[in-house]
Amino acid sequence: MLEAFFNNAELQIMLVGAMVGTASSLVGTFLVLRGNSMLSDAISHSIVFGIVVVWLLTHHQSGPVQLIGAALTGLLTVFLTELLASTRRMKQDAAIGLVFPALFSIGVLLLNVYANDVHIDTHTVLLGEIGFVWLDTVEILGYHVPQAVVSMTIMLTLNLIFVGAFFKELKLSTFDPALAKALGFAPGVLFYALLMLTSSTAVAAFDAVGAVLFIAFAIVPPAAAYLLTDRVWLMLALGALISTAASVSGYYIAVQWDVSIGGMMAVMTGVFLLLAFIAGPRYGIISQRLRRHRARGLATG
Amino acid sequence: MSWLSILGDYTYQNVVMGAAFLGIISGTLGSFAVLRGQSLLGDAISHAALPGVCLGFIVAGSRNMGSIIIGAAITGGLAALLMLALTRMSRLKTDAALGSCLSIFFAIGVVLLTYIQGTENASQGGLDAFLFGQAAATLRSDVWIMGGITFVALAILAALWKQAKLVTFDAEFARTLGMPVTLIEVLLTTMITLAVVVGLQMVGVVLMAAMIVAPAVAARQWSRHLGGMVVIAAMVGVVSGISGATLSTLGRGLATGPLIILSASAIVLVSLAIAPGRGILWEVLRLTQQRWSLQKHQILYVLYQTRLEQDESERSPWLSRSAFTAFALYRLQRQGLLTSSRRAATPGKPARQWRLTPSGVRQAQQITATFNAPQ
Numbered sequence: 001m002l003e004a005f006f007n008n009a010e011l012q013i014m015l016v017g018a019m020v021g022t023a024s025s026l027v028g029t030f031l032v033l034r035g036n037s038m039l040s041d042a043i044s045h046s047i048v049f050g051i052v053v054v055w056l057l058t059h060h061q062s063g064p065v066q067l068i069g070a071a072l073t074g075l076l077t078v079f080l081t082e083l084l085a086s087t088r089r090m091k092q093d094a095a096i097g098l099v100f101p102a103l104f105s106i107g108v109l110l111l112n113v114y115a116n117d118v119h120i121d122t123h124t125v126l127l128g129e130i131g132f133v134w135l136d137t138v139e140i141l142g143y144h145v146p147q148a149v150v151s152m153t154i155m156l157t158l159n160l161i162f163v164g165a166f167f168k169e170l171k172l173s174t175f176d177p178a179l180a181k182a183l184g185f186a187p188g189v190l191f192y193a194l195l196m197l198t199s200s201t202a203v204a205a206f207d208a209v210g211a212v213l214f215i216a217f218a219i220v221p222p223a224a225a226y227l228l229t230d231r232v233w234l235m236l237a238l239g240a241l242i243s244t245a246a247s248v249s250g251y252y253i254a255v256q257w258d259v260s261i262g263g264m265m266a267v268m269t270g271v272f273l274l275l276a277f278i279a280g281p282r283y284g285i286i287s288q289r290l291r292r293h294r295a296r297g298l299a300t301g
Numbered sequence: 302m303s304w305l306s307i308l309g310d311y312t313y314q315n316v317v318m319g320a321a322f323l324g325i326i327s328g329t330l331g332s333f334a335v336l337r338g339q340s341l342l343g344d345a346i347s348h349a350a351l352p353g354v355c356l357g358f359i360v361a362g363s364r365n366m367g368s369i370i371i372g373a374a375i376t377g378g379l380a381a382l383l384m385l386a387l388t389r390m391s392r393l394k395t396d397a398a399l400g401s402c403l404s405i406f407f408a409i410g411v412v413l414l415t416y417i418q419g420t421e422n423a424s425q426g427g428l429d430a431f432l433f434g435q436a437a438a439t440l441r442s443d444v445w446i447m448g449g450i451t452f453v454a455l456a457i458l459a460a461l462w463k464q465a466k467l468v469t470f471d472a473e474f475a476r477t478l479g480m481p482v483t484l485i486e487v488l489l490t491t492m493i494t495l496a497v498v499v500g501l502q503m504v505g506v507v508l509m510a511a512m513i514v515a516p517a518v519a520a521r522q523w524s525r526h527l528g529g530m531v532v533i534a535a536m537v538g539v540v541s542g543i544s545g546a547t548l549s550t551l552g553r554g555l556a557t558g559p560l561i562i563l564s565a566s567a568i569v570l571v572s573l574a575i576a577p578g579r580g581i582l583w584e585v586l587r588l589t590q591q592r593w594s595l596q597k598h599q600i601l602y603v604l605y606q607t608r609l610e611q612d613e614s615e616r617s618p619w620l621s622r623s624a625f626t627a628f629a630l631y632r633l634q635r636q637g638l639l640t641s642s643r644r645a646a647t648p649g650k651p652a653r654q655w656r657l658t659p660s661g662v663r664q665a666q667q668i669t670a671t672f673n674a675p676q
Contacts, residue, residue: 035397041344041400089522089573094514097340097510098569105566212348212411213411216404220405223400227391254412257416259412260411260415263410270405277393283392284391
């Protein structure tokens with residue numbers, strides 16, 4: 001039965017989508033809560049630099065060495081951003097907007113100069129192609145498992161372990177970094193660990209959905225969950241749920257309309273965000289209006 | 302290509318003029334975005350332009366610059382409005398709203414792209430140009446369009462200069478004056494779309510963020526006044542654009558967009574370092590000077606106090622043996638404030654004895670006087 005599962009292209013595609021979504025929203029939740037969502041944007045663009053450098057050094061286009069290279073690039077990006085912001089001559093979002101385009105530019109130029117005749121598919125890096133994930137398989141225990149499933153399983157497990165083991169520390173560091181530091185939880189180190197996991201998740205996700213759609217999975221489900229609940233564990237759960245729902249619905253709609261599957265999955269996350277924005281039971285616009293209406297009624301009547 | 306011959310080259314002229322217009326418009330509008338804490342708005346709007354480009358293509362039936370620009374402007378503007386709505390009407394913060402709009406609109410664009418191409422694979426064709434820009438394919442007519450858009454943006458800004466200035470720095474006060482603050486804020490936000498639309502051809506989606514941010518950040522180091530900042534930002538933009546275009550033409554096969562961005566980033570770094578007053582180099586110099594002055598005072602004071610406490614002769618006070626102190630002592634000796642004499646080293650006593658000279662005594666007395674002076 002497991003063999004039938006792995007041979008079912010449809011299921012594999014949806015599975016990869018759900019895994020990308022869950023892994024991304026696990027780390028993305030804390031980024032959104034900290035107000036650092038755009039770092040996922042910065043990292044996923046500057047990773048092109050990391051990929052090119054790693055490729056120039058090792059000639060591996062994917063695999064664990066690229067995951068490590070991605071983690072380091074993510075670290076570098078955030079480190080440079082914090083460095084610029086710490087000069088106090090610009091705000092943090094301006095620093096972000098300076099660092100990642102510069103790294104991206106260096107990456108593209110390195111490609112131009114050293115790898116012009118070699119095929120590093122920047123398209124695929126930026127857009128991925130989830131429709132083909134079931135083609136690239138490795139053999140594990142006699143089953144042909146898609147490469148993407150393997151790398152996403154690793155990343156998902158790592159992220160789950162990290163978030164699970166450090167849940168209390170992450171919560172405290174996010175909402176009260178000063179207290180966390182005073183209590184010795186090293187919020188700075190925790191933050192960098194989170195970012196390294198984000199970068200690695202991004203690279204693992206590239207195969208499937210590409211850089212820009214990774215951002216959608218990292219930010220939008222957590223944002224939607226943020227509009228639905230106040231409790232962090234529930235945010236994580238809802239993020240995973242929304243990602244999975246978006247993957248499944250996105251797949252079927254994409255097949256129906258014959259359009260990009262990864263793109264459609266990301267669009268569906270947006271649909272859920274819109275739903276939460278408008279109809280969320282606590283923070284949606286409709287319930288806000290209703291509450292104001294009721295309050296006005298009480299005040300006057 | 303030799304230096305002079307490229308000036309006559311048609312493509313080079315187009316690229317340079319286009320880059321210059323891009324520099325002007327992104328420098329001026331970017332100044333407002335950066336001052337208002339919306340630095341990454343350019344990033345979001347440029348990604349959000351993709352669906353508009355596709356729609357423009359669908360409506361026109363072919364790659365028509367005019368309809369593509371209009372499409373990009375429409376979806377870019379919509380994304381900006383949605384971002385504002387998400388921020389104002391829910392508890393989402395700016396960064397989450399920006400990131401959401403960016404990725405969702407881009408995803409819609411990817412879907413439309415695959416719809417156009419009739420395949421499920423988005424990794425083809427025009428997307429490359431959109432992501433990385435295709436400066437070399439700029440036509441003279443494209444340049445005039447860019448110039449026109451730039452002119453319109455500058456005209457609107459000039460007409461609403463006072464309002465824009467007030468709304469940027471003190472929105473509450475502007476509201477009390479009866480200004481339509483929300484309208485002006487929406488206008489300032491959506492105008493970035495114009496800059497993005499000009500920049501898509503030149504530098505592409507990803508690098509547009511830097512074109513909005515870099516000239517403004519560089520300019521901010523040089524000027525404290527909005528007018529000055531805007532003008533300097535425009536100049537920085539133009540210089541980056543032209544250097545990037547020139548480097549790209551001279552170096553075969555080097556992409557224009559990245560070179561423009563790296564030129565702008567270089568200008569930012571230089572500005573951070575040497576801008577008068579704010580420059581980091583000056584701060585380092587100031588700190589070093591202060592540290593030296595403090596050390597000098599400390600040494601003179603210590604020597605003077607021990608001299609007061611005991612007679613002139615024997616014991617040299619214990620001064621830290623570090624290299625810094627040794628260097629400081631030699632420097633003070635060079636300045637004529639100290640003298641030193643060597644004697645045979647004995648255990649527990651350093652070989653070199655330091656004593657104050659008469660002028661050293663005078664300086665030390667001055668220092669002590671400032672310590673004891675009534676506050």
